[in-house]
Amino acid sequence: xxxxxxxxxxxxxxxxxxxxxxxxxxxxxxxxxxxxxxxxxxxxxxxxxxxxxxxxxxxxxxxxxxxxxxxxxxxxxxxxxxxxxxxxxxxxxxxxxxxxxxxxxxxxxxxxxxxxxxxxxxxxxxxxxxxxxxxxxxxxxxxxxxxxxxxxxxxxxxxxxxxxxxxxxxxxxxxxxxxxxxxxxxxxxxxxxxxxxxxxxxxxxxxxxxxxxxxxxxxxxxxxxxxxxxxxxxxxxxxxxxxxxxxxxxxxxxxxxxxxxxxxxxxxxxxxxxxxxxxxxxxxxxxxxxxxxxxxxxxxxxxxxxxxxxxxxxxxxxxxxxxxxxxxxxxxxxxxxxxxxxxxxxxxxxxxxxxxxxxxxxxxxxxxxxxxxxxxxxxxxxxxxxxxxxxxxxxxxxxxxxxxxxxxxxxxxxxxxxxxxxxxxxxxxxxxxxxxxxxxxxxxxxxxxxxxxxxxxxxxxxxxxxxxxxxxxxxxxx
Ligand SMILES: NC(=O)C1=CN([C@@H]2O[C@H](COP(=O)(O)OP(=O)(O)OC[C@H]3O[C@@H](n4cnc5c(N)ncnc54)[C@H](O)[C@@H]3O)[C@@H](O)[C@H]2O)C=CC1
Ligand SMILES: C[N+](C)(C)CC(=O)CC(=O)[O-]
Numbered sequence: 001x002x003x004x005x006x007x008x009x010x011x012x013x014x015x016x017x018x019x020x021x022x023x024x025x026x027x028x029x030x031x032x033x034x035x036x037x038x039x040x041x042x043x044x045x046x047x048x049x050x051x052x053x054x055x056x057x058x059x060x061x062x063x064x065x066x067x068x069x070x071x072x073x074x075x076x077x078x079x080x081x082x083x084x085x086x087x088x089x090x091x092x093x094x095x096x097x098x099x100x101x102x103x104x105x106x107x108x109x110x111x112x113x114x115x116x117x118x119x120x121x122x123x124x125x126x127x128x129x130x131x132x133x134x135x136x137x138x139x140x141x142x143x144x145x146x147x148x149x150x151x152x153x154x155x156x157x158x159x160x161x162x163x164x165x166x167x168x169x170x171x172x173x174x175x176x177x178x179x180x181x182x183x184x185x186x187x188x189x190x191x192x193x194x195x196x197x198x199x200x201x202x203x204x205x206x207x208x209x210x211x212x213x214x215x216x217x218x219x220x221x222x223x224x225x226x227x228x229x230x231x232x233x234x235x236x237x238x239x240x241x242x243x244x245x246x247x248x249x250x251x252x253x254x255x256x257x258x259x260x261x262x263x264x265x266x267x268x269x270x271x272x273x274x275x276x277x278x279x280x281x282x283x284x285x286x287x288x289x290x291x292x293x294x295x296x297x298x299x300x301x302x303x304x305x306x307x308x309x310x311x312x313x314x315x316x317x318x319x320x321x322x323x324x325x326x327x328x329x330x331x332x333x334x335x336x337x338x339x340x341x342x343x344x345x346x347x348x349x350x351x352x353x354x355x356x357x358x359x360x361x362x363x364x365x366x367x368x369x370x371x372x373x374x375x376x377x378x379x380x381x382x383x384x385x386x387x388x389x390x391x392x393x394x395x396x397x398x399x400x401x402x403x404x405x406x407x408x409x410x411x412x413x414x415x416x417x418x419x420x421x422x423x424x425x426x427x428x429x430x431x432x433x434x435x436x437x438x439x440x441x442x443x444x445x446x447x448x449x450x451x452x453x454x455x456x457x458x459x460x461x462x463x464x465x466x467x468x469x470x471x472x473x474x475x476x477x478x
Contacts, residue, residue, distance in 0.1 A: 002027040002064045006079035006104075008072055008096055010034075013113045014085035015041040016141025018066055019048035021081070023142065024170040025061030030068050031075035038068050043287070048142035050399050051294045054340035055143075055301055055315050057361065058322040072099040079104065081166055083135065085113040093122060101127045109163045111135035115187050118180040119152025130156035133163055135174075136184055140290070143297045145311050148184045150177040171318045173311070195262055201273055202263045208276040224300060225310050295341045302342055326369045330468045332461075334362035334369075334420070335404040339396055350396040359388065359420050359433040362404040366418060370457035372439075372450070380442045381450065383416060387436040394430045401425040407465040411458035414439040414447045419469070 005021040007014045010032035018041055022028045030041065045066065053060050069075040076082055082104055086096050093112060100110055110132045112122055123129035134150035147167055151160045160176075167174040177184050183191060200206040206214070222231045229241075236244030263269060281289060304312025305319075326332045335358060345351035367373070367383055376382070396402065402424050410417035420433040438447045439454075449455065 003081075004029060004079045005081040005083065006031070006075045006100075008032075008075065008082065008084045008100065009086035009113075010037045010041045011085065011087075012044075012139060013137060013141060014083065015044035016048070016137065016139060017083045017085060017113070019045045019142040020052070020170055020172075022064045022066050023048055023052050023060060025064055026081075026170070027064040028066040029075040029079065030066060031070075031072050032068075041066065044140075044142070047140070047290055047294055051298050051341075052142050053338040053401070054298045054399070055305070056319045056322060057337060058319050059324070059336040060322060072096065073103040076100050076104045076108075079108055082108055082110045083113060084111065088115060088117075090117060090121060093117065094125070097122055097126055097132065101131075104131075106131070107162075109133065109159055109166065111163065113137060116183040118182065119150050119155065120180060123152055123154040129154035131159050133159060134177075134180075134184070135163065135167065136187070137172075138186070140294060140297070143294060143301070145171060145173040145314050146186070147172045147174050148177050148186060149174040150180050150184055152180045168318075171315070173314050198263050198269070198273070199261070201276065202269050207280070208273060209280040212280070225304060225307075227310075298340060299342045302340055326365060330464055331405040331407045331421075332366065332369065333403050334365040334406040335422075336401075337403075338401050339398050341398055344398045348397070350398070352392065355390055355392065355422070355431050355433070356388070358402075358404060358422060358431075359390065359435060360385070362406050362420050362433075363418055363435060363437065366406050366408070370461065371454045376451075376454070377442070381448070382440055382442055383437040384440050385435060386438050389434040391432045392430075393432065394424070394428055396422075396424070396430050402430060407469055408458060408461040409466060409469065411455075411462035413449050413455070416458060 004027045007018045007030045010030045119134045133155045136148040138144040164174045233241045343354045405421045407419045416437040418435045422431040439450045441448045
């Protein structure tokens with residue numbers, strides 16, 4: 001049975017939580033008094049369904065459904081996780097937590113998305129403060145893994161442990177904020193940058209576009225992979241952090257920043273920023289900008305995944321946890337996944353080189369299935385592909401889900417012949433691959449016989465798969 005997450009407040013952030021939980025296989029129940037909530041969450045879900053699976057090479061869990069309820073009580077009953085994402089007003093949040101605690105399971109984690117309130121402000125006066133934490137996410141919640149987990153003084157250790165375990169299971173990175181402070185860690189940082197940017201625009205020193213360019217062409221790229229301190233350590237040259245601080249520490253007392261001053265948020269400043277922002281990005285709708293943002297985030301996260309760095313490392317580990325045995329089906333379903341944005345070529349479809357990747361992934365899955373797995377390879381033996389013959393039968397587009405059926409057509413001694421059929425989720429045949437592999441010693445780099453258990457597994461599959469291929473041919477020819 002699917003676990004239940006209740007989402008109270010289904011706007012920008014609640015919608016993102018709903019999508020992440022649902023796509024990670026949870027049943028999601030939403031309460032939001034806005035009559036438009038279902039439509040708005042539907043749009044978030046559409047974005048998330050298109051992009052989140054692109055981060056994974058393994059199949060994601062079967063999505064859970066999202067249902068809409070007329071009251072907090074209806075949504076919360078039976079939920080293991082309750083995420084409050086109502087507007088940033090303390091009185092409203094306190095009222096909502098009271099309604100939640102009147103009905104919720106005593107073991108449920110009750111988390112607030114608040115950007116700035118401290119958990120103690122939400123725990124004060126609560127019936128069971130121990131089950132309330134802040135879990136502050138980042139937009140878009142369905143793609144960005146960071147969630148600041150702030151337990152505050154009253155959260156029970158079991159609540160914290162459960163919260164960490166659940167957030168990790170849905171692919172997030174719970175950053176435990178040990179001491180509660182206004183605006184947690186990341187929002188303090190964002191506020192400082194936002195303040196400086198407002199001054200630069202107000203004083204006529206930079207436009208919104210120039211500020212965005214200053215971020216996205218330079219330090220924004222560095223921050224995504226090394227953060228602030230590691231970046232500065234490297235910037236100190238061979239002498240590292242101490243040299244960096246000796247060189248740039250004095251600047252802190254120079255007038256390089258406006259520090260804590262906040263410009264008056266006058267209608268004139270709002271107009272100035274809104275007009276510049278319209279001139280910069282007004283030609284695109286918010287939906288188009290979301291799509292652009294999500295595509296770029298997928299491409300960046302996948303690149304970091306390839307480097308096993310930062311958030312990419314987290315996704316890699318989460319992905320490994322999604323891997324399941326291939327089972328005993330005939331043929332074997334060796335790959336099941338979605339075409340990510342970075343696989344598209346100039347023609348707007350999956351590039352031919354990626355088919356090689358797909359069939360190579362299928363043969364690696366088959367190898368692991370017969371016992372030629374990571375440990376076998378580390379011990380010095382593997383299979384090398386000697387020949388492939390691929391046929392591209394239909395276009396495969398970005399975002400499409402597909403699977404690969406793999407048959408062992410021949411397997412004797414060092415020789416292994418596979419037949420792969422790549423199919424769209426609806427069964428349409430997209431491509432085929434006839435692949436011949438040789439078993440090799442990684443020491444001599446020459447072909448050799450596999451270990452007996454691998455040879456036997458290959459022969460067993462070959463006998464069953466060949467028979468099924470013959471039966472299929474007869475059926476196909478009536
Ligand atoms: N927008 C952002 O970038 C981020 C916002 N947050 C936090 O998330 C929370 C929600 O913010 P957003 O999603 O941006 O706001 P939003 O305005 O997009 O959504 C708030 C939703 O709450 C609903 N709502 C109002 N009263 C309600 C009630 N009594 N019960 C249930 N639902 C109710 C509204 O109809 C609306 O759909 C805030 O605490 C905010 O600080 C956290 C991270 C980022
Ligand atoms: C502007 N904000 C304070 C609501 C931003 C956040 O809380 C996090 C984010 O997604 O930037």
